[in-house]
Amino acid sequence: MSLVPLLTSDEFSSVDQPALTQGMRAYGEVLNTWAGIGNSPGLLATYLPFLRQVNGPGSLDGRVKELVAVRVAVLNHCRYTTSHRCTSALAKGVSVDELTAVAGGDLGGFTEQERLALRLAEEMTVSLPAVPVESGLTGVSTDVRDEAQQVFDAAQLVELVMCISMWNALSRFHRVMAFELDMPEPPAPVAAQL
Structure with a gap:
């Protein structure tokens, strides 16, 4: 309810x-x-x-946005957001196998840019809230941050970090609000990760 x-x-x-x-x-x-x-x-x-x-459309590849949104939703254990993001990703050509890999953190089949975006999404979702400023000013590892600066341009980085941040906020909002699904259930292997 x-x-x-x-x-x-x-x-x-x-x-x-x-x-x-x-x-x-x-x-x-x-x-x-x-x-x-x-x-x-x-x-x-x-x-x-x-x-x-x-x-929406911008400097960052839309597929990257879809993948990180699914990863963030799963990491936050939000059924509602996962349902929405899987529905969107599937409609935009991401396969069930790819969604399953993203949900499980199996990044081997993705491009360098996609893997890095997914690693950043995981660090921003899981590590950042647990890392005090004294231990790491940005809350993400120096390696991931430095690599992101090499792989993405400034506009892409802003979009990526904003996208990850937005889906973290929304998946937490959705989960606490306990909304019933209004889109299809996520694929079973993805739902199993929730």
Whole structure:
């Protein structure tokens, strides 16, 4: 059961209605995360455009964004986010075998750039919250950070770190909110990692 009531489309604030209408055009329904966010008027109007900007086309390959989003969702043990990100990744050509590998941390079949992005995603998700500033200013290993600066340009790095950060925030939000799935279950081997 969701932590907050889920709003119907007519219960959203007038400030959120344009974003909601645009979202409903894309998905054909009010997603549960939006229905929860709607409890704070004005938040959806900021959230959806930001999400589209970070997750949409940019300097960083969209496939990399999809892979890191799935990895972050799985590492945070969030069924809702994993469902959404797997649905998106599958629609964009990522295979079930690749999703299974990402979920299990088996990076051998990915490109150098994808592997590095997935390593950074894992460090930002698992290590960063546990590393005090005295032990490491950035919370990620020097090796991964240095390698990322060599492999990605500045625009790609900003998009990658923002993408990883956003999916960490959202998967934690979704998990605590306990939204019911509104997209298909993640593939069974991925769900087994949750």
